[in-house]
Amino acid sequence: MLDNVWLIPLFPLIGFLINGFFGKKIKNETIIGAIGTGAIFCSFIVSCGILMELVGLSPEKRVFEKVMFTWIQAGNFKADMAFLVDPLSAVMIMVVTGVGTLIHLYSIGYMHGEEGFYRFFAYLNLFCMSMLLLVLGANMLVMFIGWEGVGLCSYLLIGYYFEKKSAGDAAKKAFVMNRVGDFGFLIGLFTLFWWFGSNANIWTINFMEIKAASHLLPYGGVVTIATLCFFVGATGKSAQIPLYTWLPDAMEGPTPVSALIHAATMVTAGVYMIGRMSFVFIKAPETMMVVAVVGAATAIFAATIGTAQNDIKRVLAYSTVSQLGFMFLAMGVGAFTAGIFHLMTHAFFKACMFLGSGSVIHAMHHALHHGHLHDDPQDMRNMGGLRKNMPITFITFFVSTLAIAGIFPFSGFFSKDEILWQAFSNPFHGNLNILLWGTGAIAACFTAFYMFRLVFMTFFGECRINSKVKDHLHESPLVITIPLMVLGFLATVGGFIGMPKVMGALPNYFEHWLDPVFELASEYGKTYAHSGAHYSHALEWGLMGGSICIAVVGILIAFTLYVKNTGAPEKFVSTFPALHRAVYNKWYIDELYDFLFVNPCKSFGNLLWKGFDVVIVDGVVNGTAKLVMGFSAALRGLQSGYTHNYAMGMALGVVAILAFYVFR
Amino acid sequence: MENIVIPAINMAVIAPEVILSLFAMALLLINVFVKGESKAYLGYLSIAGIVVTLFSVVSGWGCPAEGFSGTIVQDNFAIFFKVIFLIAAAMSILITDRYLEREGCNQGEIYPLILFATVGMMLMAAGTDLMTIFLGLEVLSVSLYILAGFNRGSLKSNEAGLKYFLLGAFSTGFLLYGMALTYGATGTTKVAKIAAFIAQAGINSSNLMLLAGMLLMATGFAFKVAAAPFHMWTPDVYEGAPTPMTAFMSVGPKAAGFAAFLRVFLVALPALKAEWTWLVWVLAVLTMTIGNITALYQQNIKRMLAYSSIAHAGYVLVGFVAGNAVGTAGILFYMLSYAFMNIGAFAIIILVGKKGEENNNVSDYAGFGYKHPILGIAMCIFLFSLAGIPPAAGFIGKFYLFSGAIQAGYIWLAVIGVLNSAASVYYYLRVMVFMYFKESTEEFGWVKLSPAFILCLLIAVAGVLIPGVLPGVFLDLAQKALFM
Amino acid sequence: MLSINAYLILSAILFAIGTIGVLTRRNAIVIFMCVEMMLNAVNLTFIAFSKYLGNLDGQIFVFFVMTVAAAEAAVGLALMIAFFKNRESIDVEDMNLLKW
Amino acid sequence: MEILFFGLVAAIAIISSILVITNKNPINSALSLILTFFCLATLYVMLEAPFMAAIQIIVYAGAIMVLIVFVIMLLNIRSEAGGRTNHARFLGSMTGVLLLILTWTVIGKSSLTGAKGAIDSAMIAKVGHTELIGKSLFTEFLLPFEITSVLLLAAIVGAVVLSKKKL
């Protein structure tokens, strides 16, 4: 089975090709949907087989590389088209194909009747292929194909409703910001490649080879530079400060896209990449610190914005950014397993929530359409009380919300708590630990608050929509609700595979599974870890309880403000208008970027074009021509037609020549 | 009283000149005695004469001989130039007849005059005595004055002839003065003896009289080849003269001027090379630059080609500066190819013209390339060759000239030369811009091809393309024609 | 004994005067006369040299120069007549149809 | 004595040549030029070139100048109206003066170096100038002499072409 790993990306590719080339002719949505879903489902089956086979091997042997062909070979540089299967990528392919399958299925229902149905499925398949390439890539360059490939698909899917200007803008923004990240990725790659080559004469970009040679890497120095560059790549892809602004805008895409790409898979690529190269990152303490700080900062920053958004998907988007921040926090504190764990659970519950919101929007849209109203179907202020109309959606959404809020025993609790605990107890960042933990904890509180705000605004209270259309709000069809239920279930129980040791009820399967991957990293980490300070179990229990409390506090605030005392938010807004405006407008970061980068680039471009190119360069060229023409006119003037002048010229010529030779 | 002992007369040496002169005289007689409106037969007869002369010239190739007490010589150098003159004369004659008919000055004397001019040029090329050269030059000049003013009904032609005459006579004064001083400094007028005397007496550049003689001769020759600042007559005369004669003048006399210039300076005055090299350097730069730059502004195509011919003289002077085998061979080759391309271009100009108004403005060529595609292509070939763009002969010629300069170490001169070439492209392209890139505004009057024209154009095209693509044999001949 | 330089300088003076004449006069015939004067100045140089050097080449040259002068006179005057017929003038300032 | 005579002739020559270029009337110019030619002929005699002096008179004064005067009469050319601008005159004169200075310097600074020939006064006196010229002309310089025939023919043809009645 392992040998057939190449099938995994192949199926979606086939699906893409069929739908892409013939989708328009097929027309039948069921067939198109079946092809798309079937393709990814086949991948899922293969992935399961691979996972099984991997489980059957002893932990040290769980690394397998499949070389397809040499892709680029130039000088010392060699990149094979090769796939790497190890526990980490196994987790990822499971997540990608699993969640992917569900979302494909969901899309059949959700995208029903859309004009570009086939196109959508083609893109979705293409995305899955790219994502699978990303996670399976055995070297940085294959990963980079996937890395940019998912960016492309994200571009295509965000711009799916290309007739909307905002969609086009968002798509472009997403791609460009990703590109900024890719720039970092490339430089990081170059640096690493160069360092190994010139210092150790190891010319490679293959992960396993780098891993084998990683003991040669120094701590800090060039590794810091390389890893920071990689991290820039990660911030681009995973929407971290400062490159996060594209993700909320990306909600212009259809909701399944948001679920798959902008929640479950693509945006976690940065986290995965750090995990993949943990043995390099750990050698750069400064980078680790930066990762942790950026992660924590993003977590709280995005959370604050999330509190003031009214668009249901936007809230989820900021929540995603925030949760990704958690993951990076985990990576930054050396808790790679926890980071990946959160990645997985987040995939479950966030996908579930996005799909749930999609279900809501679908219903709202339907209802509004019926009533010929032009209200925004995504605006939560129009919703309310939907739990009665859409029970399945509500339940799945609710459990997912509990999971993200970190309520025991939902999956999010385990992963998030692990992260917070690691942030507190990690041996790397000295005094920063408390700050990291504190930030994470507050962010968790905010998370609980705004998520429940969302739930309360959407599903509780009275329906604020026009009563005429209220009756048209229906639960979505099965094809939509089945994925919701599966994901809801996973969001509920998914955490048990990674139960903390202190609880001891179950072994931490997840950690054991990933241990071989991060073994080396933790080994390197030890060499510069501060005091092996051991924290008591009691403290761990205490913090665990504390984080639940924090979550509950957040929920309670939300409950108070949006269920009990619904007038309070307005009051709050009127008390602190500036703050609200700032938060509502996302702290004006987009405007800041426009001011700092976009507009200067444009005006500089204009200046260069109309100033430099046209005036100076062409000016010199045309000026030379003009000058010569001027000379021409002047010389022509000598040619007066008068014989005297000609004779004079000759005589003067003679005189000059003679004079030069006679008097020199 | 002693008897006059007539020295050995080697008639073979002057056979071409004699033949051509005889033909010219015969034509004069025929012209008087045979009446007829069309004088084309005279043209054909003179072509016949030229062909015969050509054979006579070519037969001397490779057998150097001296005649008339060293006043004239038959060497490959002279022969090569004579071939150029004959080609130029023949091609000009081919395009003369129709033109004269159109302009209404169809007088048969023009053909003998062209032949006389050709004789003069041949004497310039072959003369090894300053007197022979001077007289050859005068035969040429006197004929040319008349040819320039030949269309006596046309004020422009009168003016051209008169201007040419006055300025030519003026420059003759300087040339003569130079010859006189040279004679004074060396005691002889024979180029070989001058060189021998300078070498034997150890005269060097500190001898001001010789130096001044050299400089004044240089100005005289510079006038003939239209080098700046002695070029100013050229545009006016070329513009005013009957077009076929312009074609002839721009090629033959220029080549003859160079032939004499080269012979006097390279054979008689090599000792002063260090001196005249810099003079010629400056002349070359001035000539190229002034010619090209002024040409940029021209609207009248004849005038433009006149300036261009000044520029071409400049390029040739570059080869002169080099003074080495490559450069000199370059001059020979270049003059040969220049004959084809320039006369070819003028032939087209004649075709485009009408009586009275000759349609000589560049803008009159709008759409010409479409109305007459074949002529258009031919014109393009000539212009590209003039601009020095491969694979035309003009390119090879320039290549050789500049190579000579580079070989001799005059890199800057070569650089100035190529930059000039680049500038020149502009005005040649301008004609093509009108020919192809603009729509025609009016009809072209008089494109009536006669067999003579076709022949001339064919020769010109072949003469541009064959040496352009396969220059080897021509260059080889040019190399063999050097007297060093 | 009179130095040859005297002759040479006289001829230089005449040559210069001839040049000045060419440069300053407007009448084509006068200009031509001035050119003739220049040629004569050169002739004087030739003959002076010839005498000094003791060979006759210079004098032969003068002989030819005279011939040339004659030929030029014939042609030149013919040209002037032709021009005059059309333009009613032989003033060189009137020869300005061809320029630039 | 000789110097004095030379000085006199030279002075006349210079004055008459200046008159050539200053006289407004072309006829006067022509007459002055003839005077100059005579002076030159005198000098030729002084330089032991009597034959040259003779043809100077015959060809120049006799033929060429007559032709010129004839043409002047024919064309009925009046005096130059106004003449050139002072500016141009000045420039032209200065150029001529510069030229003179230069040639003078050249002559003054250089010693004559040319190869001496065998013909001295004695030989001229013995053989006769004309004979010497003739010999030279028909032996050594036969070819140039023949060329003059072509030259003159061309000139004649040219003159005829340009001025014959029927076009």
Next chain:
Amino acid sequence: MNEVILSLITFLPLAGVFLLLFIPSENKGLLRGFTLAVTVVTFLASLPLVTGFVTNADYQFVMKMPWIQAGPFKMNYHVGIDGISLWLVMLTTFIMPIAVLSTWHAVEEKVKGYMACLLLLQVGMLGAFISLDLFLFYIFWEVMLIPMYFIIGIWGGKNRIYAAVKFFIYTMVGSLLMLVALIALYFKGMATGAPDFSLVNFFGMNLDPATQTWMFLAFALAFAIKVPMFPLHTWLPDAHTEAPTAGSVILAAVLLKMGTYGYVRFAMPLFPQATERFTPLIATLSVIGIIYASLVAMVQEDVKKLVAYSSVAHLGFVMLGVFALNQMGLQGGMLQMLNHGVSTGALFLIVGIIYERRHTRLITDFGGLSKQMPVFATIFMIVTFSSIGLPGTNGFVGEFLVLLGAFESNLRWYAIIASSGVILSAVYMLWMFQRVMFGKLDNPKNQKLEDLNSREIAIMVPLIFLIFFMGFYPKPFIDKMTPALDKVITQTRLTKPVAAQPQMLPAAMPHEQPGLESPAMPAGQPAMPGAMPAGHPAMPGAMPAGHPK
């Protein structure tokens, strides 16, 4: 047989031109068909080059015949290809049928002349690529100009005359100076025993630095204009904008490669020391070019101009890679040349396609075309992403290798700055794409646009195929060119004055040990910056004046 293939494919189009003259001008279909047939046959005839090419550094399919033998000059008709020119020849023969097809209906007037010009152009381009004789190369190099001049000038847009003349004179100035250097080189070579003008004679001549410097500058100028490098690029937007589609395609796909090819084939291996000396300058200009052109492209209002500026940026990458002077960089540069040929060629075709329909190229005149022209949109998008350099498309491989190569060489910082061009390219291309293809289809003129017809699809398909093929499997391309490029590298690095070093070192820098390592380094490994000063030749002033007066 092998010897004549190159001559065959080069002069086949010329024969085509002669036959074309006998086809009546009115029969446009036949004219087009015939030209297409000629180009296709040429392409087919060139296929044996790939199959018969043996992967080594030698010149292959060589044919050498005496041509001009006069005086000191011996020029031969000496043609042959190696891994460098092989692909450029193939690119040329491949692009030509596409170019012919691209203006099938766009050019309705003077079809005969147009087709003749295209074929002549092909002769010039192929000739320049296959020439192994410097003189022959120069001839073809110049010959190329003529048909292109007419193509732009006759069948071009509104401002065509200006563009054509500018194109011609710009190029002419550079190439004439190159001619001077070329001649000088020949004489230098003759002094050291070069028997003829063949290129191989002039490698490793050990010219003195001053001579090298000015010769290199002359060559570099000619090539830089052709490339075009900043700041000599201004002719390109004009020429591109005004040229008809086929002209733009050929200009972008092949003609610009002449410049970069010239560097690789001539300027660098001939003048190694000068190359080393000017590498920083050229790298700087390349990087400026990348950023500059990208910024300028961003604000263009005319699609074609935008693409033209993007060309400048792309070629900046090529130049950077080439001057990285290591395997990766050179291979990347070469590959990027091919990529640029394919993808920018395709972009110009695309622009041509919409121009043909709408007769405007202003971005603001479009918008929302995706809806009306989905096939077009797809193809456009693929090409756009190829141009951006998305992994999986050809653009990526080249760009990546270029940057990697530059990064591994002394040009590290240049590579880093250049990498930001990757971002900018995404910005301007996507912005353009968005404005043209996305949004509402609100311009009524656009609402009746027809999607691609089969001819247009037929011309795009091979390009799209190549985009992906070269993106996923560039190996055959790279493999075939590698030995030749290695040779270039050794030639260019050969003349570090190793002999001079021991004498200079003790006095100049007695303790600078790293300097000694540079010659000992394995080939392909970049010399460290620290190693430079020792190996660097003395400045020209210190050398005996080799400059002729």
